[in-house]
Amino acid sequence: MNFKLRVWRQPSEGNEGGFEAHEVSGVDPEASFLEMLDILNEKIVADGGDPIAYDRDCMEGVCGSCSLLIDGIPHGPRQVTSCQTFMRDFPDGAEISVEPFRNSAFPVIRDLVVDRSPLDRIIEAGGYISVTSGPQPEPNTNPVRPEDQEHAMDAAICIGCGACVAACPNGSAMLFTGAKVAHLNSLPQGDPERFDRAHGMVAQHDEEGFGGCTNFGECQAVCPQEISIKVIGELYHDYRQAMLHRLRARRGAVKPQ
Amino acid sequence: MSSEAPSLAGAEGSAQQPRLRWLREVWDSSLGKKIFVATTGVILAAYVILHALGNLKALQGPNSGGEASIDEYAHFLRTVGGPAIPEEGVLWIIRLILIAALAIHVVGVMQLVKRNRAARPSKRPPVIERSLASRTMALSGVLLLAFIVFHILQFTTLTIHPTPLAEGEIYANVYGAFQEWWIVAIYLIAVAFLFLHLRHALWSLLQTLGWDKPNRNPTFRRGATATAALVCIAFASVPILCFSGVLPEPDDGPTAAQVATTGAAP
Numbered sequence: 001m002n003f004k005l006r007v008w009r010q011p012s013e014g015n016e017g018g019f020e021a022h023e024v025s026g027v028d029p030e031a032s033f034l035e036m037l038d039i040l041n042e043k044i045v046a047d048g049g050d051p052i053a054y055d056r057d058c059m060e061g062v063c064g065s066c067s068l069l070i071d072g073i074p075h076g077p078r079q080v081t082s083c084q085t086f087m088r089d090f091p092d093g094a095e096i097s098v099e100p101f102r103n104s105a106f107p108v109i110r111d112l113v114v115d116r117s118p119l120d121r122i123i124e125a126g127g128y129i130s131v132t133s134g135p136q137p138e139p140n141t142n143p144v145r146p147e148d149q150e151h152a153m154d155a156a157i158c159i160g161c162g163a164c165v166a167a168c169p170n171g172s173a174m175l176f177t178g179a180k181v182a183h184l185n186s187l188p189q190g191d192p193e194r195f196d197r198a199h200g201m202v203a204q205h206d207e208e209g210f211g212g213c214t215n216f217g218e219c220q221a222v223c224p225q226e227i228s229i230k231v232i233g234e235l236y237h238d239y240r241q242a243m244l245h246r247l248r249a250r251r252g253a254v255k256p257q
Numbered sequence: 258m259s260s261e262a263p264s265l266a267g268a269e270g271s272a273q274q275p276r277l278r279w280l281r282e283v284w285d286s287s288l289g290k291k292i293f294v295a296t297t298g299v300i301l302a303a304y305v306i307l308h309a310l311g312n313l314k315a316l317q318g319p320n321s322g323g324e325a326s327i328d329e330y331a332h333f334l335r336t337v338g339g340p341a342i343p344e345e346g347v348l349w350i351i352r353l354i355l356i357a358a359l360a361i362h363v364v365g366v367m368q369l370v371k372r373n374r375a376a377r378p379s380k381r382p383p384v385i386e387r388s389l390a391s392r393t394m395a396l397s398g399v400l401l402l403a404f405i406v407f408h409i410l411q412f413t414t415l416t417i418h419p420t421p422l423a424e425g426e427i428y429a430n431v432y433g434a435f436q437e438w439w440i441v442a443i444y445l446i447a448v449a450f451l452f453l454h455l456r457h458a459l460w461s462l463l464q465t466l467g468w469d470k471p472n473r474n475p476t477f478r479r480g481a482t483a484t485a486a487l488v489c490i491a492f493a494s495v496p497i498l499c500f501s502g503v504l505p506e507p508d509d510g511p512t513a514a515q516v517a518t519t520g521a522a523p
Contacts, residue, residue, distance in 0.1 A: 072380070073382075073383060102379045102380045104376065104378075168378075169381060171373070202286060202287075212287035214461070215460070216386070218385055230469070230474060232464065233463075236288065236292075236469075239467075246279065246282075
Protein backbone atom coordinates (compact mmCIF):
# COMPACT_ATOMS: atom_id res chain seq x y z
CA MET A 1 0.00 0.00 0.00
CA ASN A 2 1.09 3.57 -0.67
CA PHE A 3 0.43 6.61 1.45
CA LYS A 4 1.01 10.33 1.34
CA LEU A 5 1.85 11.64 4.79
CA ARG A 6 1.87 15.10 6.28
CA VAL A 7 4.05 14.77 9.37
CA TRP A 8 4.60 17.41 12.05
CA ARG A 9 8.30 18.20 12.50
CA GLN A 10 9.53 20.32 15.37
CA PRO A 11 13.14 20.29 16.60
CA SER A 12 12.33 21.13 20.24
CA GLU A 13 9.79 22.72 22.56
CA GLY A 14 10.56 26.36 21.94
CA ASN A 15 11.09 26.07 18.19
CA GLU A 16 8.56 26.60 15.46
CA GLY A 17 7.11 23.46 13.95
CA GLY A 18 5.46 22.66 10.68
CA PHE A 19 4.18 19.93 8.44
CA GLU A 20 6.52 17.99 6.17
CA ALA A 21 5.27 15.97 3.21
CA HIS A 22 6.43 12.40 2.78
CA GLU A 23 5.49 9.47 0.61
CA VAL A 24 5.76 5.91 1.74
CA SER A 25 5.25 2.97 -0.62
CA GLY A 26 5.08 -0.80 -0.47
CA VAL A 27 3.59 -0.88 3.03
CA ASP A 28 2.12 -4.21 4.17
CA PRO A 29 -1.60 -3.78 5.00
CA GLU A 30 -0.91 -5.70 8.23
CA ALA A 31 1.71 -3.16 9.34
CA SER A 32 0.70 -1.07 12.33
CA PHE A 33 0.73 2.68 12.07
CA LEU A 34 3.94 2.84 14.09
CA GLU A 35 5.60 0.20 11.94
CA MET A 36 4.68 2.28 8.93
CA LEU A 37 6.46 5.22 10.60
CA ASP A 38 9.51 2.95 11.01
CA ILE A 39 9.42 2.11 7.30
CA LEU A 40 9.24 5.82 6.54
CA ASN A 41 12.10 6.56 8.98
CA GLU A 42 14.33 3.97 7.30
CA LYS A 43 13.71 5.71 4.02
CA ILE A 44 14.41 9.14 5.56
CA VAL A 45 17.65 7.90 7.14
CA ALA A 46 18.72 6.23 3.86
CA ASP A 47 18.20 9.59 2.15
CA GLY A 48 20.41 11.21 4.78
CA GLY A 49 17.63 12.94 6.73
CA ASP A 50 16.67 13.13 10.41
CA PRO A 51 14.23 10.39 11.45
CA ILE A 52 10.84 11.39 12.82
CA ALA A 53 10.80 11.18 16.62
CA TYR A 54 7.77 9.48 18.15
CA ASP A 55 6.97 7.71 21.41
CA ARG A 56 6.48 3.97 21.56
CA ASP A 57 7.05 1.14 23.97
CA CYS A 58 4.93 -2.00 24.21
CA MET A 59 3.52 -2.22 20.67
CA GLU A 60 0.59 -4.21 22.11
CA GLY A 61 -1.79 -1.43 23.08
CA VAL A 62 -1.25 -1.29 26.83
CA CYS A 63 1.53 1.21 27.51
CA GLY A 64 -0.06 4.46 26.38
CA SER A 65 3.20 5.91 25.07
CA CYS A 66 2.02 7.00 21.64
CA SER A 67 0.74 10.54 21.42
CA LEU A 68 -0.32 10.91 17.79
CA LEU A 69 -3.19 12.80 16.27
CA ILE A 70 -3.91 10.84 13.10
CA ASP A 71 -6.07 12.97 10.83
CA GLY A 72 -6.80 15.07 13.91
CA ILE A 73 -8.13 12.16 15.98
CA PRO A 74 -6.11 10.92 18.97
CA HIS A 75 -4.60 7.51 18.11
CA GLY A 76 -6.47 7.40 14.78
CA PRO A 77 -9.87 6.37 13.50
CA ARG A 78 -10.50 3.11 15.33
CA GLN A 79 -10.54 3.93 19.08
CA VAL A 80 -7.41 1.85 19.71
CA THR A 81 -3.82 2.94 20.33
CA SER A 82 -1.65 3.84 17.32
CA CYS A 83 0.22 0.52 17.49
CA GLN A 84 -3.11 -1.30 17.17
CA THR A 85 -4.16 0.89 14.25
CA PHE A 86 -3.27 -0.97 11.08
CA MET A 87 -2.61 0.38 7.62
CA ARG A 88 -5.48 -1.75 6.30
CA ASP A 89 -7.72 0.69 8.22
CA PHE A 90 -6.84 3.34 5.61
CA PRO A 91 -7.69 3.32 1.90
CA ASP A 92 -4.72 2.76 -0.42
CA GLY A 93 -3.18 6.04 -1.56
CA ALA A 94 -4.74 7.93 1.34
CA GLU A 95 -3.33 11.24 2.49
CA ILE A 96 -2.85 11.08 6.26
CA SER A 97 -1.85 13.87 8.61
CA VAL A 98 0.20 12.97 11.68
CA GLU A 99 0.66 15.43 14.52
CA PRO A 100 1.44 15.36 18.23
CA PHE A 101 -1.31 16.05 20.79
CA ARG A 102 -2.13 19.76 20.62
CA ASN A 103 -2.62 20.73 24.25
CA SER A 104 -0.78 23.54 25.99
CA ALA A 105 -0.54 21.27 29.04
CA PHE A 106 1.41 18.78 26.88
CA PRO A 107 4.34 20.71 25.34
CA VAL A 108 5.98 19.13 22.30
CA ILE A 109 9.43 17.74 23.12
CA ARG A 110 10.33 16.88 19.54
CA ASP A 111 8.33 16.04 16.41
CA LEU A 112 5.53 13.73 17.65
CA VAL A 113 6.75 13.37 21.23
CA VAL A 114 4.94 15.34 23.93
CA ASP A 115 5.55 15.81 27.63
CA ARG A 116 2.71 14.23 29.59
CA SER A 117 4.19 14.65 33.05
CA PRO A 118 1.17 16.73 34.18
CA LEU A 119 -0.72 13.42 34.29
CA ASP A 120 2.03 11.96 36.49
CA ARG A 121 1.72 14.90 38.86
CA ILE A 122 -2.03 14.29 39.15
CA ILE A 123 -1.19 10.72 40.20
CA GLU A 124 1.33 12.07 42.71
CA ALA A 125 -1.46 14.15 44.25
CA GLY A 126 -3.41 11.10 45.38
CA GLY A 127 -3.45 8.31 42.81
CA TYR A 128 -1.96 5.78 45.19
CA ILE A 129 -2.64 4.11 48.54
CA SER A 130 -0.38 4.65 51.54
CA VAL A 131 0.65 1.20 52.73
CA THR A 132 3.68 0.13 54.67
CA SER A 133 6.10 -2.28 53.13
CA GLY A 134 6.94 -5.44 55.04
CA PRO A 135 5.04 -8.66 55.59
CA GLN A 136 1.93 -8.70 53.40
CA PRO A 137 -1.40 -9.79 54.88
CA GLU A 138 -3.15 -12.87 53.58
CA PRO A 139 -5.20 -11.57 50.60
CA ASN A 140 -8.46 -13.17 51.69
CA THR A 141 -8.51 -11.20 54.94
CA ASN A 142 -9.78 -8.27 52.92
CA PRO A 143 -12.73 -9.51 50.89
CA VAL A 144 -13.98 -7.34 47.99
CA ARG A 145 -17.36 -7.73 46.31
CA PRO A 146 -16.88 -9.02 42.75
CA GLU A 147 -18.96 -6.09 41.45
CA ASP A 148 -16.64 -3.62 43.15
CA GLN A 149 -13.65 -5.47 41.81
CA GLU A 150 -14.95 -5.30 38.26
CA HIS A 151 -15.86 -1.68 38.68
CA ALA A 152 -12.36 -0.88 39.92
CA MET A 153 -10.80 -2.84 37.07
CA ASP A 154 -12.94 -1.04 34.48
CA ALA A 155 -11.34 2.19 35.71
CA ALA A 156 -7.89 0.76 36.41
CA ILE A 157 -7.39 -0.20 32.77
CA CYS A 158 -6.64 3.46 32.00
CA ILE A 159 -3.18 3.50 30.43
CA GLY A 160 -2.68 7.25 30.93
CA CYS A 161 -2.13 7.93 27.24
CA GLY A 162 -3.79 11.35 27.36
CA ALA A 163 -6.05 10.79 24.34
CA CYS A 164 -8.99 12.02 26.45
CA VAL A 165 -7.23 15.36 26.92
CA ALA A 166 -6.32 15.62 23.24
CA ALA A 167 -9.89 14.91 22.12
CA CYS A 168 -11.51 17.36 24.53
CA PRO A 169 -12.40 20.82 23.18
CA ASN A 170 -11.72 22.09 26.72
CA GLY A 171 -8.43 20.24 27.07
CA SER A 172 -9.78 18.60 30.21
CA ALA A 173 -8.15 15.62 31.90
CA MET A 174 -11.29 14.72 33.83
CA LEU A 175 -11.64 11.24 32.29
CA PHE A 176 -8.11 10.38 33.34
CA THR A 177 -8.56 11.84 36.83
CA GLY A 178 -11.98 10.24 37.19
CA ALA A 179 -10.65 6.82 36.19
CA LYS A 180 -7.77 7.01 38.64
CA VAL A 181 -10.02 8.15 41.50
CA ALA A 182 -12.75 5.60 40.70
CA HIS A 183 -10.18 2.80 40.58
CA LEU A 184 -8.93 3.33 44.12
CA ASN A 185 -12.05 4.79 45.73
CA SER A 186 -14.13 1.73 44.88
CA LEU A 187 -11.76 -0.62 46.73
CA PRO A 188 -11.38 -1.07 50.51
CA GLN A 189 -7.65 -0.39 50.22
CA GLY A 190 -8.34 3.04 48.82
CA ASP A 191 -11.24 3.91 51.09
CA PRO A 192 -9.33 5.44 54.05
CA GLU A 193 -7.93 8.19 51.81
CA ARG A 194 -10.88 8.64 49.47
CA PHE A 195 -11.66 12.27 50.34
CA ASP A 196 -8.08 13.46 50.17
CA ARG A 197 -7.60 11.62 46.91
CA ALA A 198 -10.59 13.25 45.21
CA HIS A 199 -9.73 16.69 46.54
CA GLY A 200 -5.99 16.48 45.92
CA MET A 201 -6.20 15.11 42.39
CA VAL A 202 -8.85 17.62 41.30
CA ALA A 203 -6.76 20.46 42.76
CA GLN A 204 -3.67 19.24 40.89
CA HIS A 205 -5.73 18.83 37.70
CA ASP A 206 -6.67 22.52 37.92
CA GLU A 207 -3.12 23.49 38.86
CA GLU A 208 -1.77 21.92 35.67
CA GLY A 209 -3.99 24.17 33.57
CA PHE A 210 -6.35 21.54 32.22
CA GLY A 211 -9.86 22.75 31.36
CA GLY A 212 -13.07 21.60 32.98
CA CYS A 213 -15.56 18.99 31.82
CA THR A 214 -18.67 20.15 29.95
CA ASN A 215 -19.94 16.66 29.20
CA PHE A 216 -19.08 16.68 25.51
CA GLY A 217 -18.25 12.97 25.71
CA GLU A 218 -15.42 13.13 23.16
CA CYS A 219 -13.00 11.57 25.65
CA GLN A 220 -14.91 8.31 25.87
CA ALA A 221 -15.22 8.24 22.08
CA VAL A 222 -11.43 8.09 21.67
CA CYS A 223 -10.36 6.25 24.84
CA PRO A 224 -8.53 3.12 23.66
CA GLN A 225 -9.59 1.39 26.89
CA GLU A 226 -13.24 2.38 26.41
CA ILE A 227 -13.51 4.06 29.79
CA SER A 228 -16.94 5.66 30.17
CA ILE A 229 -17.57 9.22 31.37
CA LYS A 230 -19.47 7.59 34.22
CA VAL A 231 -16.15 7.81 36.09
CA ILE A 232 -16.40 11.60 35.83
CA GLY A 233 -19.85 11.45 37.43
CA GLU A 234 -18.35 9.38 40.22
CA LEU A 235 -15.50 11.88 40.58
CA TYR A 236 -18.05 14.68 41.05
CA HIS A 237 -19.77 12.59 43.69
CA ASP A 238 -16.54 11.83 45.55
CA TYR A 239 -15.37 15.43 45.23
CA ARG A 240 -18.64 16.72 46.69
CA GLN A 241 -18.34 14.33 49.62
CA ALA A 242 -14.70 15.30 50.07
CA MET A 243 -15.50 19.00 50.22
CA LEU A 244 -18.31 18.44 52.73
CA HIS A 245 -15.91 16.37 54.80
CA ARG A 246 -13.34 19.15 54.69
CA LEU A 247 -15.93 21.66 55.89
CA ARG A 248 -16.84 19.42 58.82
CA ALA A 249 -13.15 18.87 59.56
CA ARG A 250 -12.49 22.60 59.60
CA ARG A 251 -15.26 23.08 62.11
CA GLY A 252 -13.69 20.31 64.18
CA ALA A 253 -16.69 18.01 63.81
CA VAL A 254 -14.69 15.19 62.22
CA LYS A 255 -11.04 14.27 61.95
CA PRO A 256 -9.37 15.43 58.77
CA GLN A 257 -8.46 12.53 56.56
CA MET B 258 -1.61 12.07 52.20
CA SER B 259 -1.73 13.83 55.52
CA SER B 260 -3.76 16.72 54.26
CA GLU B 261 -5.20 19.69 56.02
CA ALA B 262 -2.07 20.68 57.84
CA PRO B 263 -3.34 22.94 60.62
CA SER B 264 -0.54 25.40 59.91
CA LEU B 265 -1.91 25.92 56.44
CA ALA B 266 -5.31 26.86 57.78
CA GLY B 267 -3.92 29.04 60.52
CA ALA B 268 -1.19 30.78 58.58
CA GLU B 269 -3.29 32.90 56.30
CA GLY B 270 -6.32 34.82 57.39
CA SER B 271 -7.42 33.13 60.57
CA ALA B 272 -9.78 36.08 60.86
CA GLN B 273 -11.72 34.74 57.91
CA GLN B 274 -14.52 32.35 58.77
CA PRO B 275 -13.66 28.72 58.05
CA ARG B 276 -16.95 28.40 56.23
CA LEU B 277 -16.15 31.36 53.97
CA ARG B 278 -12.67 30.10 53.25
CA TRP B 279 -14.15 26.73 52.41
CA LEU B 280 -16.68 28.36 50.08
CA ARG B 281 -13.85 30.22 48.39
CA GLU B 282 -11.95 26.99 47.90
CA VAL B 283 -14.97 25.29 46.32
CA TRP B 284 -15.63 28.26 44.06
CA ASP B 285 -11.99 28.42 42.92
CA SER B 286 -11.95 24.75 41.93
CA SER B 287 -13.14 24.09 38.39
CA LEU B 288 -15.20 21.22 39.70
CA GLY B 289 -16.58 23.18 42.64
CA LYS B 290 -17.58 26.09 40.40
CA LYS B 291 -19.50 23.67 38.25
CA ILE B 292 -21.44 22.60 41.34
CA PHE B 293 -22.48 26.25 41.80
CA VAL B 294 -23.42 26.52 38.14
CA ALA B 295 -25.41 23.29 38.30
CA THR B 296 -27.20 24.19 41.52
CA THR B 297 -28.23 27.61 40.24
CA GLY B 298 -29.17 25.86 36.99
CA VAL B 299 -31.55 23.63 38.94
CA ILE B 300 -33.22 26.74 40.38
CA LEU B 301 -33.52 28.34 36.94
CA ALA B 302 -34.75 25.13 35.33
CA ALA B 303 -37.32 24.60 38.09
CA TYR B 304 -38.62 28.11 37.46
CA VAL B 305 -38.74 27.53 33.71
CA ILE B 306 -40.76 24.35 34.22
CA LEU B 307 -43.22 26.11 36.56
CA HIS B 308 -43.45 29.01 34.12
CA ALA B 309 -44.28 26.60 31.28
CA LEU B 310 -46.98 24.94 33.39
CA GLY B 311 -48.38 28.36 34.31
CA ASN B 312 -48.51 29.35 30.66
CA LEU B 313 -50.84 26.45 29.97
CA LYS B 314 -53.54 28.51 31.75
CA ALA B 315 -53.60 30.63 28.61
CA LEU B 316 -54.88 27.62 26.69
CA GLN B 317 -58.10 27.80 28.71
CA GLY B 318 -58.77 31.01 26.81
CA PRO B 319 -60.81 33.95 28.06
CA ASN B 320 -63.44 32.77 30.54
CA SER B 321 -66.96 33.50 29.51
CA GLY B 322 -68.07 36.65 31.29
CA GLY B 323 -65.34 36.66 33.97
CA GLU B 324 -61.61 37.08 33.79
CA ALA B 325 -59.36 34.90 31.65
CA SER B 326 -57.98 32.12 33.82
CA ILE B 327 -54.40 33.19 33.17
CA ASP B 328 -55.36 36.67 34.41
CA GLU B 329 -56.76 35.10 37.57
CA TYR B 330 -53.57 33.09 37.93
CA ALA B 331 -51.46 36.23 37.54
CA HIS B 332 -53.60 37.97 40.14
CA PHE B 333 -53.11 35.00 42.46
CA LEU B 334 -49.33 35.22 42.04
CA ARG B 335 -49.39 38.89 42.96
CA THR B 336 -51.57 38.51 46.02
CA VAL B 337 -50.58 35.08 47.33
CA GLY B 338 -49.76 35.06 51.04
CA GLY B 339 -51.82 38.14 51.74
CA PRO B 340 -52.55 39.77 54.03
CA ALA B 341 -49.61 38.33 56.00
CA ILE B 342 -47.27 39.03 53.09
CA PRO B 343 -47.60 42.34 51.26
CA GLU B 344 -48.76 42.38 47.66
CA GLU B 345 -46.16 41.04 45.22
CA GLY B 346 -44.11 39.93 48.27
CA VAL B 347 -43.85 36.29 47.18
CA LEU B 348 -43.26 37.43 43.62
CA TRP B 349 -40.32 39.60 44.69
CA ILE B 350 -38.81 36.84 46.83
CA ILE B 351 -38.90 34.56 43.79
CA ARG B 352 -37.51 37.33 41.59
CA LEU B 353 -34.60 37.99 43.94
CA ILE B 354 -33.78 34.29 44.14
CA LEU B 355 -33.87 34.09 40.35
CA ILE B 356 -31.69 37.17 39.88
CA ALA B 357 -29.13 35.84 42.36
CA ALA B 358 -29.18 32.39 40.75
CA LEU B 359 -28.82 33.85 37.27
CA ALA B 360 -25.93 36.09 38.36
CA ILE B 361 -24.02 33.18 39.94
CA HIS B 362 -24.82 30.98 36.94
CA VAL B 363 -23.58 33.50 34.39
CA VAL B 364 -20.47 34.61 36.29
CA GLY B 365 -19.52 31.00 37.05
CA VAL B 366 -19.99 29.94 33.45
CA MET B 367 -17.99 32.90 32.15
CA GLN B 368 -15.06 32.03 34.41
CA LEU B 369 -15.25 28.37 33.42
CA VAL B 370 -15.40 29.23 29.73
CA LYS B 371 -12.35 31.47 30.10
CA ARG B 372 -10.49 28.62 31.76
CA ASN B 373 -11.56 26.10 29.12
CA ARG B 374 -10.61 28.42 26.27
CA ALA B 375 -7.11 28.75 27.74
CA ALA B 376 -6.77 24.96 27.95
CA ARG B 377 -8.23 24.36 24.51
CA PRO B 378 -5.97 22.47 22.11
CA SER B 379 -4.33 24.78 19.58
CA LYS B 380 -6.24 22.93 16.89
CA ARG B 381 -9.92 22.31 17.52
CA PRO B 382 -10.54 18.56 17.89
CA PRO B 383 -12.85 17.10 15.23
CA VAL B 384 -16.43 16.39 16.22
CA ILE B 385 -16.85 12.70 17.00
CA GLU B 386 -19.52 12.40 19.63
CA ARG B 387 -20.32 15.83 21.00
CA SER B 388 -23.91 16.84 20.42
CA LEU B 389 -25.17 20.03 18.79
CA ALA B 390 -26.71 20.99 22.13
CA SER B 391 -23.42 20.62 24.00
CA ARG B 392 -21.51 22.60 21.37
CA THR B 393 -23.94 25.50 21.40
CA MET B 394 -24.34 25.97 25.17
CA ALA B 395 -22.55 29.33 25.17
CA LEU B 396 -24.49 30.60 22.14
CA SER B 397 -27.85 29.39 23.45
CA GLY B 398 -27.01 30.83 26.87
CA VAL B 399 -26.22 34.29 25.52
CA LEU B 400 -29.29 34.32 23.25
CA LEU B 401 -31.54 33.19 26.11
CA LEU B 402 -30.15 35.94 28.33
CA ALA B 403 -30.94 38.52 25.63
CA PHE B 404 -34.39 37.03 25.18
CA ILE B 405 -35.11 37.11 28.93
CA VAL B 406 -34.32 40.84 28.98
CA PHE B 407 -36.61 41.42 25.99
CA HIS B 408 -39.35 39.23 27.46
CA ILE B 409 -39.33 41.06 30.82
CA LEU B 410 -39.30 44.47 29.13
CA GLN B 411 -42.25 43.38 27.02
CA PHE B 412 -44.64 41.49 29.27
CA THR B 413 -43.52 42.40 32.81
CA THR B 414 -42.62 46.07 32.68
CA LEU B 415 -44.62 46.73 29.47
CA THR B 416 -41.75 48.98 28.32
CA ILE B 417 -41.55 47.52 24.83
CA HIS B 418 -45.02 47.50 23.32
CA PRO B 419 -45.13 47.04 19.58
CA THR B 420 -48.69 45.82 20.21
CA PRO B 421 -51.02 47.45 22.76
CA LEU B 422 -50.45 46.16 26.30
CA ALA B 423 -52.43 46.80 29.47
CA GLU B 424 -51.48 45.95 33.04
CA GLY B 425 -53.15 42.84 34.42
CA GLU B 426 -54.70 41.89 31.08
CA ILE B 427 -52.37 38.98 30.52
CA TYR B 428 -54.47 37.05 28.05
CA ALA B 429 -55.29 40.07 25.95
CA ASN B 430 -51.67 41.27 26.00
CA VAL B 431 -50.31 37.90 24.96
CA TYR B 432 -52.99 37.35 22.35
CA GLY B 433 -52.42 40.77 20.86
CA ALA B 434 -48.65 40.41 20.77
CA PHE B 435 -48.80 37.02 19.12
CA GLN B 436 -50.78 38.39 16.20
CA GLU B 437 -47.49 39.85 14.94
CA TRP B 438 -45.53 37.23 13.00
CA TRP B 439 -42.15 38.56 14.02
CA ILE B 440 -42.93 38.46 17.73
CA VAL B 441 -44.09 34.87 17.29
CA ALA B 442 -40.83 34.17 15.45
CA ILE B 443 -38.69 35.66 18.25
CA TYR B 444 -40.48 33.54 20.83
CA LEU B 445 -40.28 30.33 18.82
CA ILE B 446 -36.56 30.83 18.14
CA ALA B 447 -36.00 31.47 21.84
CA VAL B 448 -37.92 28.29 22.68
CA ALA B 449 -35.79 26.32 20.21
CA PHE B 450 -32.61 27.54 21.89
CA LEU B 451 -34.17 26.83 25.28
CA PHE B 452 -34.67 23.25 24.14
CA LEU B 453 -31.02 22.92 23.14
CA HIS B 454 -29.81 24.53 26.37
CA LEU B 455 -32.08 22.46 28.61
CA ARG B 456 -31.39 19.24 26.79
CA HIS B 457 -27.69 19.35 27.55
CA ALA B 458 -28.07 21.10 30.91
CA LEU B 459 -30.63 18.80 32.51
CA TRP B 460 -28.54 15.73 31.86
CA SER B 461 -25.25 17.45 32.66
CA LEU B 462 -26.34 18.65 36.05
CA LEU B 463 -27.17 15.13 37.16
CA GLN B 464 -23.61 14.24 36.27
CA THR B 465 -22.15 17.37 37.89
CA LEU B 466 -24.06 16.93 41.13
CA GLY B 467 -22.87 13.32 41.22
CA TRP B 468 -26.39 11.86 41.21
CA ASP B 469 -25.73 10.03 38.01
CA LYS B 470 -25.43 6.28 38.37
CA PRO B 471 -23.60 4.48 35.54
CA ASN B 472 -26.45 2.21 34.53
CA ARG B 473 -28.99 5.02 34.75
CA ASN B 474 -27.12 7.29 32.38
CA PRO B 475 -29.08 6.49 29.17
CA THR B 476 -32.34 6.88 31.06
CA PHE B 477 -31.22 10.23 32.42
CA ARG B 478 -30.27 11.40 28.94
CA ARG B 479 -33.63 10.41 27.49
CA GLY B 480 -35.37 11.92 30.51
CA ALA B 481 -33.55 15.22 29.99
CA THR B 482 -34.47 15.31 26.31
CA ALA B 483 -38.10 14.45 27.05
CA THR B 484 -38.38 17.06 29.81
CA ALA B 485 -36.80 19.72 27.61
CA ALA B 486 -39.14 18.79 24.75
CA LEU B 487 -42.28 18.90 26.94
CA VAL B 488 -41.31 22.25 28.45
CA CYS B 489 -40.65 23.71 25.01
CA ILE B 490 -43.87 22.33 23.51
CA ALA B 491 -45.75 23.97 26.38
CA PHE B 492 -43.96 27.27 25.75
CA ALA B 493 -44.40 27.14 21.99
CA SER B 494 -48.09 26.24 22.18
CA VAL B 495 -49.22 29.69 23.31
CA PRO B 496 -47.71 31.79 20.49
CA ILE B 497 -48.61 29.17 17.87
CA LEU B 498 -52.21 28.79 18.99
CA CYS B 499 -52.70 32.55 19.34
CA PHE B 500 -51.23 33.28 15.92
CA SER B 501 -53.11 30.51 14.14
CA GLY B 502 -56.37 31.66 15.66
CA VAL B 503 -57.14 28.40 17.45
CA LEU B 504 -57.44 30.29 20.72
CA PRO B 505 -60.43 32.64 20.93
CA GLU B 506 -59.98 36.38 20.84
CA PRO B 507 -59.95 38.12 24.22
CA ASP B 508 -63.32 39.48 25.36
CA ASP B 509 -62.11 42.96 26.02
CA GLY B 510 -58.58 43.12 24.76
CA PRO B 511 -56.69 46.35 24.50
CA THR B 512 -58.13 48.13 21.52
CA ALA B 513 -56.62 50.80 19.39
CA ALA B 514 -58.14 53.35 21.74
CA GLN B 515 -56.06 51.99 24.59
CA VAL B 516 -52.80 52.32 22.76
CA ALA B 517 -52.50 55.91 23.85
CA THR B 518 -52.96 55.09 27.54
CA THR B 519 -50.43 52.26 27.56
CA GLY B 520 -48.04 54.41 25.64
CA ALA B 521 -48.02 56.79 28.56
CA ALA B 522 -47.86 54.04 31.17
CA PRO B 523 -44.48 53.47 32.92
